Each structure stands twice: as C-alpha cells, then as structure tokens.
Amino acid sequence: MWGPFTPGLRLCRLLYTEAVRPLLAEAYPELRYAAARLGQGSEVLGFDTERSVDHDWGPRLTLFLAPDDLDRYGGRITSLLAERLPKRVGGWPTHFVPVAGRSRVPAETDGPVAHLVQLTELGVWCDGQLGFDPRQGVRTFDWLATPTQLLAEVTGGAVFFDGPGELTALRERLRWYPDDVWRYLLACQWARIDQEEPFVGRAAEAGSEVGSRVLAARLVRDVMRLCLLLGRRYPPYGKWLGSAFAALPEASAVAAALDGALTGDAVARQAALCTAYEAAGAWQNRLGLAEPVEATRRLFHDRPYPVIGANRFAAALLAGITDPEVAALPVLGGIDQFVDNTPVLCQPELTRALTAAAWQRDR
Numbered sequence: 122m123w124g125p126f127t128p129g130l131r132l133c134r135l136l137y138t139e140a141v142r143p144l145l146a147e148a149y150p151e152l153r154y155a156a157a158r159l160g161q162g163s164e165v166l167g168f169d170t171e172r173s174v175d176h177d178w179g180p181r182l183t184l185f186l187a188p189d190d191l192d193r194y195g196g197r198i199t200s201l202l203a204e205r206l207p208k209r210v211g212g213w214p215t216h217f218v219p220v221a222g223r224s225r226v227p228a229e230t231d232g233p234v235a236h237l238v239q240l241t242e243l244g245v246w247c248d249g250q251l252g253f254d255p256r257q258g259v260r261t262f263d264w265l266a267t268p269t270q271l272l273a274e275v276t277g278g279a280v281f282f283d284g285p286g287e288l289t290a291l292r293e294r295l296r297w298y299p300d301d302v303w304r305y306l307l308a309c310q311w312a313r314i315d316q317e318e319p320f321v322g323r324a325a326e327a328g329s330e331v332g333s334r335v336l337a338a339r340l341v342r343d344v345m346r347l348c349l350l351l352g353r354r355y356p357p358y359g360k361w362l363g364s365a366f367a368a369l370p371e372a373s374a375v376a377a378a379l380d381g382a383l384t385g386d387a388v389a390r391q392a393a394l395c396t397a398y399e400a401a402g403a404w405q406n407r408l409g410l411a412e413p414v415e416a417t418r419r420l421f422h423d424r425p426y427p428v429i430g431a432n433r434f435a436a437a438l439l440a441g442i443t444d445p446e447v448a449a450l451p452v453l454g455g456i457d458q459f460v461d462n463t464p465v466l467c468q469p470e471l472t473r474a475l476t477a478a479a480w481q482r483d484r
Contacts (some may be wrong), residue, residue, distance in 0.1 A: 124212030129164025135211045136180035137281040152203045155185040166276040168364050176224035180210040181237035188242045195240045203233040252469025255291050264302050265455045266476035268466040273355035296417040301444040308438035309454030310347045313429035322426035325387030337390045341379045344397050348372045374400040396431035411437035
C-alpha cells in the first residue's frame, strides 16, 4: 500500500481541488464543466476499505463537458493532465497501470501520467450508465427497467463542481422514485416474500434442513431489500447489500430478527422471520403509503407454519396507486425483482429489453 488508507471519495476530491481544477483554470478559464466521482466503484457507495485498493481504485474522476467542448478540448485536456498532473495526490499515485485484464492499480512513473480522469458528455454517460437520458424525462418504464445498483451509482458518490448545473439537477431528479412507483415496488417486494414465507417450515417438516436454511436465507435477503426500499435507499447488488442494510438506523429491530433467522432450528427460523416481517410491516404503516395493515403473524391457512400474510401488505399498496399506468402493471416489479444475475444487471440494454419482454408477455 502506498500510504495510510484514505476513503476513495476523499482522494478523488483532492485530485480535483488540488490538481485538476487549477490546471483547467489556467489553461481553459472559459471552459464550463462538471467534475464528479460517480458510477462503478465501492468508494461511490462509501463501502471501500483497504481491500479495495487492489483494482480500479484511487484518485480518479469524471469531467462532463458539453458535446462541442468535448470535441474541441477533450484531447487537449487529456494530454494536459497526462503531462502536468502531480505524480501523487494525498500520498497516492495518479498514474495507473493495467493488471489482471481490465483492472488498473496505482503505480509510480517517471513519464506522463496514465490518469483515470474520464472526459465525456452527460448524455453519452447516462446512456451507458442507465440506458436513457433523464434530462429528457424519466418514464415509469425507465424507473423499473433500471437496476437499483445503477441508480445508486448515479445518485451516490460526489459532485465536486457543476458549472452548468445539469448534473446536479439530473441527480436530484433520480434521487428517489415517484410515490406510486415506490408503492408498486414495495408491493412487489412483499409479493416475493409471500411466494415463499411458509416454505421454511414445510421444507424442514419434509426432512430437508438444508432446503429450509436456503429458503430462510432467501427470505432474509428479500426482507433486507424491502427495508432499503422502505428507507428510501436504492438496494445495491449482493456484495454491498448487507453493508447498506446495516446503515439503516430504522432497521435495527429487523436486523436483530434476521440474525435469528439464519441460526437455530426451523421453528426458531420461522419465528424470527415473522418478527422481522412484523417490524417491516409496522414501518410501512408508519410511512402512510397505504391503508394500515395489521402487522401480526398468523398460521398459513390450516398448516402449522406462522407467516405474516405478506400478500396483505402488497394488496394495500397496490390499492393506493392512483397512476393508471402503474396500476395496470403486472406484479413483477423492477428488473432486479425478477432477474437475479449480476452481469445482466450491469448492462442497461439487456435490462431494458428484458423488462419490455416481461411487460409484453403479461399483457
């Protein structure tokens, strides 16, 4: 390691304020641009640690220019930074070398700096990151076809400077779902729980302890994502789901119950899950997004498996939707509620095609 670990966003800010901004002010004082650290990377979500420095981590940022300015200045700015950036910022090299395929790591250099300052135009960047340009409006389809991880990568991170103001306005537009889309996504998350909540006990009763544990873990994941939606936080993909959930101050009671759901016998697991459901249901009632639902456990019909009856919460949310377009949607949810493959969810063109296909098939 080059020096004491420093959170990546702090290094990126130093890169801009101490190096990039002075160079641009000197060479191109007339240039209007935005500077930010957004997109992929654990530091964008605030989850980077010393382990993160082994790939694509360090002083880096994106400069957003108008299309004409990108054509006019882009190459010259890239060369200027390569020649005149300091070799280190905050004790960490600004020069990067490739390792293990596409990954890059900080390294020393005596020559020009192979920096990670990306120059782009906002519309092009949005098309690659999201599959659409929010400046033209955000349709219901756009909200639901965009994985929550990608929305988190746009609204997280930091904007260090925004001369035109477009990037700041775009991030604010994507800060959270419209209320009816939010209701719909919560309803679909409860519907996922409803599909499997009695099976933890049933699998164990049938002699499959492993099956019961797997089902419990799946339901724990679904409850964690439900709580992030209740807390107005875009759920990240699997690696950071637990970290994001743990950061929710409102979820402490749910978290304690979920710990119990991952240990003990089947009876204890089912009971702990019900405790988590009850806490999540009470949380939803406090939000006032739908008519209150009694957040208490009950038996699954005439079988001896305690459940919350998650479909009741889904139904209340769906009944509260007033937008006709959202109300007419199949109860499938956003793309990451019915597709669970990380490489697919990182490709907006695929998630949009899959969402369109799912909607068409259901109609």
